[in-house]
Amino acid sequence: MIHYEYPLSERIRTLLRLEDLFDRFDAYASSPDSHAHHAALLTLFELAEVAARADLKSDLLQELDRQKSVLTALRGNPHVQDSTLEQVLASIESTHQKMYQTPGKVGMHLREDEWLMAIKQRAAIPGGMSEFDLPSYHYWQHRPAEERMQQLRRWLLPFASIHSAIDIVLGLLRDSGQPELQHVDNGSYQRMLESRNPLLIRVTLTDSLPCVPEISANKYMLNIRFVQAGFGQMRICSDLAIDFDLTFCTL
Numbered sequence: 559m560i561h562y563e564y565p566l567s568e569r570i571r572t573l574l575r576l577e578d579l580f581d582r583f584d585a586y587a588s589s590p591d592s593h594a595h596h597a598a599l600l601t602l603f604e605l606a607e608v609a610a611r612a613d614l615k616s617d618l619l620q621e622l623d624r625q626k627s628v629l630t631a632l633r634g635n636p637h638v639q640d641s642t643l644e645q646v647l648a649s650i651e652s653t654h655q656k657m658y659q660t661p662g663k664v665g666m667h668l669r670e671d672e673w674l675m676a677i678k679q680r681a682a683i684p685g686g687m688s689e690f691d692l693p694s695y696h697y698w699q700h701r702p703a704e705e706r707m708q709q710l711r712r713w714l715l716p717f718a719s720i721h722s723a724i725d726i727v728l729g730l731l732r733d734s735g736q737p738e739l740q741h742v743d744n745g746s747y748q749r750m751l752e753s754r755n756p757l758l759i760r761v762t763l764t765d766s767l768p769c770v771p772e773i774s775a776n777k778y779m780l781n782i783r784f785v786q787a788g789f790g791q792m793r794i795c796s797d798l799a800i801d802f803d804l805t806f807c808t809l
Contacts, residue, residue: 564759564773569617570731572608573724579605580721587710590703596687598710603678606665609720615657615664618723621809622654625730650726657719667716674713730809731758737803745794747782751775755808762803769795771802 565571579601586598629647632638668674677695680686689696698706735756740747761771761782769784784795 559762560765562761562763562771562773564761564775565757566759566775566777567757570757572611572614573728575608576605576720576724577728579608580717580724583710583714587707587714590707592699592703592706595703595706595710596699599677600681602668602710602713603681605717606668609664609717615660615720618720618727619654619657621727622650622657622723625727625809626650626654646726649722653719653722653726657723660716660719664717664720668713727809731807732760734809735760735805735807737762737805740802740804742784742800742802745769745784745796745798745800747780747784749780751778751780751806756806757809758807760803760805760807762805763800767795767798767800769798769800 563574565574583598583601583605586594586601589595626647629643629650632643633640673694677687677692680691687695698709735758737760755777759773759775759780761773763769763771768787770787772783772785774781784798784800785792786795
């Protein structure tokens with residue numbers, strides 16, 4: 559199964575982008591290959607740019623506070639597993655404290671490093687990171703793989719509390735919805751949202767279907783157009799019967 563997600567707020571859009579960048583960084587940094595570490599470093603610069611949004615930290619702190627209040631009220635509820643609830647609350651409390659204690663803007667440690675900023679500047683130029691442009695970076699790429707991996711992890715460490723908060727918020731958001739099985743025969747699906755006010759819409763398809771959903775939505779209407787996957791001209795899958803799960807998620 560493949561999950562396709564569509565955010566309906568700028569805040570959730572930013573969290574999804576950061577989640578994707580963290581996953582990409584982990585994949586690149588875990589490889590011993592110097593080219594993968596080059597990609598990890600470029601991803602780290604992207605992380606810093608997206609996370610530098612002025613209200614990101616305060617938004618996450620407020621959301622953690624709100625979720626803590628909501629979940630605390632569930633203590634003693636016979637339909638809630640106490641051990642799981644306490645684990646989630648402990649995770650929220652720990653992440654909140656670490657984020658609150660982290661000084662300054664997210665990613666500031668990268669901007670204060672002249673060596674990193676020289677690399678970032680050259681990275682914006684197509685082909686601008688050759689060994690004759692950045693000999694010190696060329697030297698770093700020839701250090702032992704373990705040394706490079708440790709350095710990449712050190713650069714990522716100040717993002718740890720943000721990463722943890724994003725995992726918590728998006729995890730609770732995704733768990734809030736119940737999948738509903740839907741069916742279309744002409745490649746198009748339309749639905750009034752009424753009073754749902756979702757923050758995230760998830761469409762789940764089997765990976766054997768050669769189609770991908772193009773999702774557009776506002777607070778009133780949801781439109782999904784299933785188009786052929788692959789290269790070349792994009793055409794609507796009007797000749798296929800498509801079953802998919804539709805999930806509305808909110809906090």
